[in-house]
Amino acid sequence: MSEIDDFRQEIMDKVSKIPGLPRGYIDTLLRMLPYANERRRKKLVDKIKRLVETKFNEHSMRSKNPLLSFPSKEDAVGDGVIIGYVCSGDRVLHPFGLTTENLRENEFVVARSGHGKTTMVFNLVDQLIQHEICFLSFDWKQDYRTLAKKYDDVYVIRWHELAYNVLINCPEGMDIKLWWRIVLDIAAHSQGLLMATPAHILRVIEELYEHNKGQVTFRELENHLKSQHSESRKENEYSAIAENRIFNINQALDKVINVKYGFEIKDLFRKRIIIEMFPLDFSVASFLIQTIIMHEFYRRLYNQVRLNRKSTLDSEFKSKFCKIIMDEAHLTQYSGQERSLVSTELSLPPLATFFSQSREMMLGTFALTQFPHLVMDAFKDNAGTMIVGNIVETDQQRDLSSSLGLDRDSEKILGKLEKGTWIARVAGRTKPFVLKTPDIKKGDLLADADVLQRSRPLITALDMKRQEIESRMFMVQVEKKSEEVHLPDLTKEGWLLLDYVFFHEWSYQQQITEALGISDRKFAKVKQDLLDKNLIRIQKFPVKVHDRIHFSLTPNALEIMKILGRPAQRIGYWKWISGVPGYEHHYWLNVLRVKHKILGWNGRVEYDLKDGRRVDLYEELNGHRKAVEIELSTKDVENKVRVLTDREVDDLVLLYREESTFQFARSKLERMENIPKEKIWIGLIRDYVELLDNVIKGPEKSGNIEGTGSTVPDHEQNRKDNGNNGVIG
Ligand SMILES: Nc1ncnc2c1ncn2[C@@H]1O[C@H](COP(=O)(O)OP(=O)(O)OP(=O)(O)O)[C@@H](O)[C@H]1O
Ligand SMILES: [Mg+2]
Structure with a gap:
């Protein structure tokens, strides 16, 4: 028988x-x-x-391809999100589709470099768009931006365009202290430190939060830890390590996380968005990605965003579900996090929780890698769909074929698969079968300017909402505080203008009106009120050809900012820029420093030379030293030239605000003898700025430095809020 x-x-x-x-x-x-x-x-x-x-x-x-059994046409359709074609050997039979259940249960794709992983995602994206499913994709290699060109509603955000105060922007409905714990946990795991979050760091955040009336940033946390010396040696050790970890994050993500509130994170999960992480250090990038993902996870958890019944691709599914795409998954979900001491002794990485429960929250991850052993087990254990392409390494062949459910004899076929040919298996649905994905032409490389322009509408929308939330938060603060102490009686617009200027020290009138979205007439009224109450001063001076109106804050205004819990560092910075020799002088110093920086110079503002003499700006490039002096009124030329004759610098730039002063200084200079005149550039400030602009704009670079041409880079600079603008290293 x-x-x-x-x-x-x-x-x-x-x-x-x-x-x-x-x-x-x-x-x-x-x-x-x-x-x-x-x-x-x-x-x-x-x-x-x-x-x-x-x-x-x-x-x-x-047949070049292996012969495996295959799902029938009926079994293969799923709910119609097609990821490739079922094959028998070389024969392509019928499309293979995932079900909504599969989509929620994660997919894990492994293949050697260059064997079609990213191309598979491009096929998937096409399907997601056709089925109106949202996705959020993290891109490490600028591979994905061509998708934004191909599809109208796919947007690219570069990491530095994000704004997200990870400490304040807490998932709706979640206790903020609980959230801080998660954020610090992510920081600990992503930075690879052998320590979980000590209670006293949480205490520091809480103190700052209370003291600042509901505001705190990573930057303030770092500053506070630096200044604090605890009685206990152990706490100091903790602090030193935590400080270092937070320092790294602040260093790289400064403008992104050290903001008042930032974007509404849930909006990132309601569209089709690619976030470019290039060229961010991967541990810092992973911190950012994880806080974004965990934020949405907890938001959904606390707001009961779940699918209540088993469903197919109906409208409920489409409106709630978001596919998270992690190409180069070993970078985002590096398995070292699971194996660190923090994990084994204290807490699992938050992402581990995410992978095991995300399907409940209508989130599923499509992860791809060439290094499967570096991807978190929590993900692999929760990947219902497994897709393996060409793999040459024998150990890996063994592991992967056993995960696929191939028998030992078939292991070797993984080493023979061609580009775009895979062995796939969907748990509970199919046996391992041969899957083929079509090649897609990736399209031409896109320049930054192109990407920027296409994604502008999304960023603008996110920014507008952000502004609204931040304004609201500030007004709540003002109202609360005015119950305790006397604050000047200002209109809402008055307060918002004050706060805006506080954080955007170099913005001029037109930029401010636009940012606040108020009419010119209204602006004039508000301005007058602030002038009358001695809170702002007008700083009017020529930039380029015309005069521009800037505002500086008075000591009165800064005192109020202090009462409202605004960062002390920024207040100190304001005192510096509005103090002697004045706002305009510091404005130009900043413009010049920023432009030199773009050109690769290393510089210092108000730099002391060896003999105690001070220059306004000291710049160095490849050993070449240059001093820049901004002379708004004095005519003290002889003294300035000494830095050259004493060989403390190689070049001297003397800049003047007005034609007459400049002519006067020049004639003086011409009469002087025994000085290396060829090493002196003397002229008007705006001419020198234009000169720098022309170098920056040079033919090979145009298109990449958007926004830096006319004055201070608007966008970048406006974000800055660490009070460090003047001295960029
Ligand atoms: N199905 C396919 N058939 C033939 N060629 C393909 C197929 N899929 C991808 N290719 C080609 O293989 C090359 C690499 O593809 P892709 O970038 O998708 O690989 P990858 O696995 O993402 O590589 P990496 O690990 O380096 O990111 C591309 O030139 C692409 O055109
Ligand atoms: Mg790739």
């Missing part, structure tokens, strides 16, 4: 691997076997072999 069983098994196995056989007929013949007498049985066996073996041998000989 068992001989018949074996034969039957063998035949069934072969039948399942080749398409186009009369399966029903063969099945009937096989079923007749046990009842036939020996002679008849032999005839039957011959007949079956003729039907099957010849076809099978033919098929397998001609």
